[in-house]
Amino acid sequence: MGKATRASFGETLAALGEKHPELVVLDADLGKSTQTGAFMKKYPDRYFEFGIAEQNMIGSAAGMALCGKTPVATSFAAFLITRLETIRVAVSYNRTNVKLAGTHAGIGIGDDGASQMGLEDIGAIRSLPHFTILQPADHRETCQAVEWMIRHKGPVYIRLTRQSMPDVHGDDYTFEVGKCSVLYEPENAPAKVQATIFASGGPVPHALKAAQDLKSRGFAARVVNAGTLMPFDKDAVAAAAEKSQRIVTVEDHNVNGGLGSAVAEILAETGQACRLVRLGLRDFGESGEGEELYEKYGLSADHIAEAAVRNLD
Template identity: 50%
Template sequence: MGQATRNSFGDAVAKLGEEFKEIIVLDADLSKSTKSESFSKKFPERFFQMGIQEANMIGVAAGLAFAGKIPFLCSFGAFLTGRFDTIRVTVGYADANVRLVGTHSGIGIGEDGYSQMALEDLACMRTLPNMAVLQPADDIEAKAMMRYLIDHKGPAYIRLTRQNVIDVHKSDYKFQFGKGDEILAGTDAVVFATGGLTGNTFEAIQKLKSEGLSIGLVNFHSIKPLDKECIVKWSQKVKHIITAEDHNILGGLGGAVAEVLAEQGAGAKLYRIGVRDTYGESGTPEALYEKHGLDVTGIARTLKSVVKN
C-alpha cells in the first residue's frame, strides 16, 4: 500500500516551493488534513491561513494569480465544490491560474460521513470550459502531476484521497496531461479507472487472470481534458468498457465516458462502477468500499459478471 495522495501533495508542494518562488499556498483551517502544513512551516511568508472561509479564499487566490503568483488553495473537495459560483465566475470565467486542491474525495474518507465526502466534484468542475480536472492514481503520479501544474496555464482542480492507495506506477513514470495512461492490455474488456480505484482495479484484474479473463486497464488521471481517442480506440477493440471511480456514477468519469461512447455510436457496452446515485454515510472506509463494491473483491465480482453477460 502506498501513501494517500493528499500526503503526496503535501510532500510535493513543500519541495517545489524551494525552486518556484511564485508558489503560494492557502488553506481554510484544514492544513493538518490537506497536508499543506509542511509548506506552511517551511515557507511561512508564502502560506496564508484564511480561516474557515472557502469562498473568500478562492477569490483571494484569483487575485494572487492575476498578479503573477501560482496559488494552490486547499480544502476538502466537498467544501470547494460548495463554493461553485465563486469558482465559476472568479476563477473559471476569469481564466485565473489557480490550483484548487480538493482532498477527502469520495466515500473512502469513512466515518465522517456524507457532508465531508466529495462525490459531485468531478461532475461540477468538468462543466467549466477551461478547468483542467485531474485525479492521480498514486503517490508517484500525484507528485508528477504537481510538477506539471507549475507550468500549466489556466485553472485546475486536483482531486486527492484521504486514505492510502495501492501504488501502480514505477519511479520512471512520465505524466502526460490529457492522455489515458495504459497500464494493462486486455482483449475481453477494459476498465477506465481514476484515483485510488486504479490500484484496486489493478488487483482485481490480476485475480481474474487466473480465471482466464483478459481485461485491460487505463488510468484516466485527466478527467478533463479527456482522452477521447483512447476511449474510441478501446471501444473498437473490446465488447465491454467499465469505468471505476469513487464518485457518483453521474457526471464524473463514468458520465464523461458515456458521452463519448454515445456520440461515437460505439459498439462497446458501458458499465459504471462508483457510488450509484446515492448519498454517502458513516462507516469504516473498508465497510463502505465493501458495501458499494469498490474494494478489490467487489470490483472483481462486477467485472466478472459484466464480462460473462
C-alpha cells in the first residue's frame, strides 16, 4: 500500500509545526488538493489563504521569509511555474528562504487534462540559481525530504504526485539531499549490465517493474531513484556509466530540462561514454487514466524495458 506524496507532505507539515514555530503555510485556493488542511486545522494563525493569486502568494512568502519565517507556498506545479518571474526575483535573486511545493506533477494526474499537468516546472526552476529541487518517490522519502526542506535555509522546490505511490524504500532508508538511492541492483550481474534506469517521481514504480520484466527475459538492469534533481548526484551518474551499457532516464515531465537533461549534462561534461535514452513528455498530455497516459506517452514499464534493450543504431 502506498500514499500520494502530496498526502505525505501534508502530514509532515502538520507534524513539523510544533518544532518549527517559524513554519507558515500559504495556499492559493487549492489547499484541499495540496493537502495542507491538517496544518491549517492545527495552526490556523500560521496558515494563509491567498485565493487564486499565485504570484501574490509567492511574493508574500518572500516578504515573510525576509522577516524570519519559513513559508511553504503551495499550488499545482503547473500554476506555480506560471509565475516564474516572481520566483526568479522574489525568491531566487533575493535568496529568500521560501519553499515552493508543486503538487499534481505530470500526466500521472490523469483525468483533469493538459492544463493542470505540471510538465515544465523542473526545467524552469533548474535554470534559477540557489534553488534545491526535490522529487521524493514514496512516503518514507517524502517525510524526510520535507523535514530537510524546512530545516534548510534557502529556496527549495518540491514536486509531488497526485497519485498514490507504493513504498520503494525500506524501513532503514535515510534521505540524503543531493544523493540518488539505488532501488534495485541485480544479483550475479555481468560486469556491465544492460542498463541503469534513472527514475524520478511518478514513474519510479514503473522503472522497478521494468527491471523485473527485463530480469525474466534474461537482462540485468539497475534502478536508481533521483530524489534530488538539483544539485544532481554526479557519483550516481558515474557509477551508472561505468556499470551499464546504457542509461535510461524516465520522468513524468518534459524531456527537456528535467532528469534526462541533468543526466545528459553530467555525462557530456565528464566525458563518460555511455548511451542515453530519455523517456518523458515531448508534448502536452490529455485526459485519461494516469496508467493509460503512461502507456500512451511512453512511461509505462513496457516502454521503459523496451528503451533498455532496443537497438540504438
